[in-house]
Amino acid sequence: MTAHLLTIGDEILIGQIVDTNSAWMSRQLNLGGITVVGKSSVGDTRQAIIDGVQHAASTAQIVIMTGGLGPTKDDITKATLVEMFDCQVVFHQSVYDQIAAYFQKINRPIQVESVQSQAMLPDKATILPNKVGTASGMWFERDGKVFISLPGVPFEMEHLMNHEVLPRLKAQFPSRPIVHRTLQTACEGESVVAKRIEAFEDSLPEHIKLAYLPALGLVRLRLTGNWPGEVTSDSAARLTAELDKKKAELRALLPDLIFGEEDESLQEVVGRLLRQQGKQFGTAESCTGGYVAHLITLVPGSSDYFPGSVVSYSYEMKSKLLGVKDSTLSSFGAVSAEAVCEMAEGARGTLGVDISLAISGIAGPGGGMPDKPVGLVWMAVSDGQRTLVAKHIFGRDRAKNIHLTGIFALNMVRKFLLGEI
Amino acid sequence: MTAHLLTIGDEILIGQIVDTNSAWMSRQLNLGGITVVGKSSVGDTRQAIIDGVQHAASTAQIVIMTGGLGPTKDDITKATLVEMFDCQVVFHQSVYDQIAAYFQKINRPIQVESVQSQAMLPDKATILPNKVGTASGMWFERDGKVFISLPGVPFEMEHLMNHEVLPRLKAQFPSRPIVHRTLQTACEGESVVAKRIEAFEDSLPEHIKLAYLPALGLVRLRLTGNWPGEVTSDSAARLTAELDKKKAELRALLPDLIFGEEDESLQEVVGRLLRQQGKQFGTAESCTGGYVAHLITLVPGSSDYFPGSVVSYSYEMKSKLLGVKDSTLSSFGAVSAEAVCEMAEGARGTLGVDISLAISGIAGPGGGMPDKPVGLVWMAVSDGQRTLVAKHIFGRDRAKNIHLTGIFALNMVRKFLLGEI
Numbered sequence: 035m036t037a038h039l040l041t042i043g044d045e046i047l048i049g050q051i052v053d054t055n056s057a058w059m060s061r062q063l064n065l066g067g068i069t070v071v072g073k074s075s076v077g078d079t080r081q082a083i084i085d086g087v088q089h090a091a092s093t094a095q096i097v098i099m100t101g102g103l104g105p106t107k108d109d110i111t112k113a114t115l116v117e118m119f120d121c122q123v124v125f126h127q128s129v130y131d132q133i134a135a136y137f138q139k140i141n142r143p144i145q146v147e148s149v150q151s152q153a154m155l156p157d158k159a160t161i162l163p164n165k166v167g168t169a170s171g172m173w174f175e176r177d178g179k180v181f182i183s184l185p186g187v188p189f190e191m192e193h194l195m196n197h198e199v200l201p202r203l204k205a206q207f208p209s210r211p212i213v214h215r216t217l218q219t220a221c222e223g224e225s226v227v228a229k230r231i232e233a234f235e236d237s238l239p240e241h242i243k244l245a246y247l248p249a250l251g252l253v254r255l256r257l258t259g260n261w262p263g264e265v266t267s268d269s270a271a272r273l274t275a276e277l278d279k280k281k282a283e284l285r286a287l288l289p290d291l292i293f294g295e296e297d298e299s300l301q302e303v304v305g306r307l308l309r310q311q312g313k314q315f316g317t318a319e320s321c322t323g324g325y326v327a328h329l330i331t332l333v334p335g336s337s338d339y340f341p342g343s344v345v346s347y348s349y350e351m352k353s354k355l356l357g358v359k360d361s362t363l364s365s366f367g368a369v370s371a372e373a374v375c376e377m378a379e380g381a382r383g384t385l386g387v388d389i390s391l392a393i394s395g396i397a398g399p400g401g402g403m404p405d406k407p408v409g410l411v412w413m414a415v416s417d418g419q420r421t422l423v424a425k426h427i428f429g430r431d432r433a434k435n436i437h438l439t440g441i442f443a444l445n446m447v448r449k450f451l452l453g454e455i
Numbered sequence: 456m457t458a459h460l461l462t463i464g465d466e467i468l469i470g471q472i473v474d475t476n477s478a479w480m481s482r483q484l485n486l487g488g489i490t491v492v493g494k495s496s497v498g499d500t501r502q503a504i505i506d507g508v509q510h511a512a513s514t515a516q517i518v519i520m521t522g523g524l525g526p527t528k529d530d531i532t533k534a535t536l537v538e539m540f541d542c543q544v545v546f547h548q549s550v551y552d553q554i555a556a557y558f559q560k561i562n563r564p565i566q567v568e569s570v571q572s573q574a575m576l577p578d579k580a581t582i583l584p585n586k587v588g589t590a591s592g593m594w595f596e597r598d599g600k601v602f603i604s605l606p607g608v609p610f611e612m613e614h615l616m617n618h619e620v621l622p623r624l625k626a627q628f629p630s631r632p633i634v635h636r637t638l639q640t641a642c643e644g645e646s647v648v649a650k651r652i653e654a655f656e657d658s659l660p661e662h663i664k665l666a667y668l669p670a671l672g673l674v675r676l677r678l679t680g681n682w683p684g685e686v687t688s689d690s691a692a693r694l695t696a697e698l699d700k701k702k703a704e705l706r707a708l709l710p711d712l713i714f715g716e717e718d719e720s721l722q723e724v725v726g727r728l729l730r731q732q733g734k735q736f737g738t739a740e741s742c743t744g745g746y747v748a749h750l751i752t753l754v755p756g757s758s759d760y761f762p763g764s765v766v767s768y769s770y771e772m773k774s775k776l777l778g779v780k781d782s783t784l785s786s787f788g789a790v791s792a793e794a795v796c797e798m799a800e801g802a803r804g805t806l807g808v809d810i811s812l813a814i815s816g817i818a819g820p821g822g823g824m825p826d827k828p829v830g831l832v833w834m835a836v837s838d839g840q841r842t843l844v845a846k847h848i849f850g851r852d853r854a855k856n857i858h859l860t861g862i863f864a865l866n867m868v869r870k871f872l873l874g875e876i
Contacts, residue, residue, distance in 0.1 A: 046478075046481075046494065047493070048482070048485050048491070049478040049479065049480070049481030049482035049483075049485065049491075050478075050667075050668045051478065052474075052475050052478040053473075053477075054473050057470040057471075057472065057474070058470065059470070062470075064469050064470065069468075070468045070470075071468065071498065072468070072497055072507075073495060073496040074493060074494060075493060075495070076492075077493075082493070086493075089510055245471065246471075247471045317766075321752075322749075322752075323745075323748050323752025323753070323757075323761075324744075324745025324749040324764055324766065325749045325752075326745075327744050327745030327748075328743075328744050328745045328857075330744065331742075331743075331744025331745065331746075331768065331857075332744075332854060332857070334819070334820055334853055335821065336744075336768075337769065340768055341768050341769035341771060341772050342765065342767045342768045342769060342772035342776070343745055343766035344763065344764075344765060344766070344776075345738075345763045345764035346763045347752065347757075347761055347762050348762035350762060350807065351762050351806065354807075355763070355765075355776075384776070386775075397752075398755070400756065432755055433753060436749075436753070
């Protein structure tokens with residue numbers, strides 16, 4: 035099965051917003067065994083929409099449109115589809131009631147005219163109910179092809195994809211068993227990871243593919259298996275077993291880089307380990323300026339294991355709040371193994387935690403010295419018994435240095451908790 | 456002038472990466488008076504690229520392609536364009552030398568074969584030199600249309616757009632004078648902002664347009680003027696004066712919401728004011744967990760006015776590090792006007808700063824109570840003389856609550872520094 039995604043809206047063409055919808059939709063469709071063969075974006079004009087839908091339909095069996103379904107005069111997707119599919123619009127009381135209930139739930143007054151207009155829908159479309167907004171999805175069929183129109187607001191689109199579109203596509207186009215397994219790595223680039231698992235990748239059977247999904251400092255590895263033979267009652271179970279075996283093989287090849295599976299983030303893994311071990315954790319941050327504390331506290335329930343943090347940007351804060359000795363700062367500087375050790379040890383006392391992380395570095399773009407270049411970062415983890423220190427040299431971009439330091443530091447805490455370092 | 460952007464690469468179609476290139480390109484082209492009429496993405500196959508280029512050319516005068524120019528076997532954009540434009544590939548010594556010099560600069564060994572392949576380029580293309588990577592840009596012309604191929608790596612694409620593509624397009628298609636002015640607002644949604652400036656927007660002459668560029672908690676307002684009459688030597692100056700006048704009118708309508716102009720971020724504005732006033736600033740954060748400190752320290756040179764911060768997630772940290780009284784916490788709770796005031800006042804002493812910001816709230820999704828719902832946030836700013844407190848109720852999404860709190864808090868500090876509150 036093939037799909038083409040068509041984004042409708044002037045705001046995409048003038049670059050007002052970055053289109054994150056279509057990447058999300060591609061991933062979901064792919065997981066369901068549907069190949070996205072093309073994407074396109076057109077503006078909010080009748081002719082552009084007609085041309086866009088026709089072009090999309092010429093490339094794929096399923097066309098999924100987003101955008102242009104609001105009640106304002108800019109939004110003309112519905113009217114254009116009504117014309118293209120030769121429909122009448124009819125008032126749907128049930129849709130009206132649902133939108134009214136939605137407004138009541140979010141405690142907003144109903145604008146009757148606008149809700150009425152959103153309840154007027156084409157007679158030849160299957161209506162896909164939207165429980166989190168006012169724009170219903172629409173499903174048209176013609177000449178064996180499917181045309182789906184969804185609102186462009188990300189959470190409304192996701193709601194309709196999850197609850198209506200994907201289940202309906204699955205029912206209408208039953209696919210062969212397909213199984214995915216994801217492993218997540220940190221602290222190495224895609225090319226290094228790829229080199230280390232080259233032989234594994236080459237040895238994969240035709241029906242199992244490996245995809246690399248890189249982000250700054252992180253690479254996700256996704257194995258996708260498509261059942262190759264005749265489908266029988268145990269095909270799915272056998273494919274699952276095969277994928278789990280391959281996943282275990284892959285894991286064994288990168289024990290030092292893999293931090294988790296599926297969608298668990300590095301900070302969630304660290305949080306889970308802290309919770310399991312009943313340990314309290316805190317940070318003392320200089321160059322990251324609170325970024326690691328921010329990552330840790332993005333996780334719901336992190337207050338169970340995270341009482342707080344000290345951001346010690348200045349020399350004075352390092353000595354006053356963390357007890358770093360003046361002689362250490364004057365002899366070795368704030369960006370040194372010695373200073374970061376004292377910061378970590380001091381943070382345990384100040385924050386009253388079992389395990390502490392300390393970071394000091396030169397984020398840039400200024401502040402570099404011949405022996406301490408921009409991008410140099412020292413980090414330390416301490417549990418009172420032992421204090422481990424690591425040195426890294428990242429790049430010249432301030433925001434990237436802060437982000438990479440956060441990832442390397444969280445991964446160091448993870449390994450410390452697991453006794454791997 | 457019209458353009459169509461064509462993104463080439465399987466990684467886009469499987470949703471491995473979010474395409475941020477095309478939004479950036481759209482904005483730059485728009486600023487130069489070129490209208491983007493369509494965007495599309497195709498995979499790395501010869502036929503998909505040919506179809507994609509033809510479709511793009513059927514919609515616009517300029518086709519700008521990105522991606523598929525690497526030296527590996529997946530990258531077939533160059534070979535396909537060579538075929539489409541009936542070219543021979545020839546070796547360019549100057550391109551080879553430039554890539555070799557680039558490798559030397561970044562201290563990496565040269566892989567001769569791969570560099571040689573990157574220096575083989577089509578004879579009918581104008582070569583656009585890439586000083587930050589190995590893939591040259593290519594500029595073809597046919598039947599009065601322009602076809603430009605650029606690498607997909609964002610900073611290489613941006614480098615080539617800024618140094619080669621935009622200047623060449625400007626020279627080849629001289630446009631009428633065009634002037635932009637941007638104002639940035641915080642803490643209100645697009646619809647509220649739009650309502651307040653409705654009369655202004657309606658009164659704008661035909662040749663001046665207003666665009667809304669919203670992000671969570673922020674709305675950018677961009678005025679774009681296109682010179683309407685005959686072009687004379689003073690047209691650009693007169694248009695600039697007119698836009699500056701309109702900008703001042705717009706500013707006067709939203710004095711409470713506008714925090715800055717052009718690209719200056721809220722944390723940069725706060726940093727600039729602190730520097731101008733010679734004030735030291737620090738934060739005491741509970742529910743934001745260090746996010747505001749992170750925003751502040753994203754700004755280069757922030758150590759000049761930011762010595763540090765305390766993230767006090769637990770009751771104990773609030774009392775121990777900030778001196779919040781136990782009786783305050785037991786009578787009013789940590790999420791209260793009283794606690795946040797004491798946090799702000801305590802932070803001034805602990806951090807030794809002139810002005811402090813304190814934040815305490817319930818980020819969610821758990822932890823809500825009947826009288827203190829998820830999304831409730833108290834914040835306070837203190838300079839020792841006076842302490843101002845504000846209460847907000849955001850939504851139910853943890854990450855959004857943290858982000859919005861950061862924006863509202865920075866804006867409160869900005870107004871405090873300006874004496875507006």
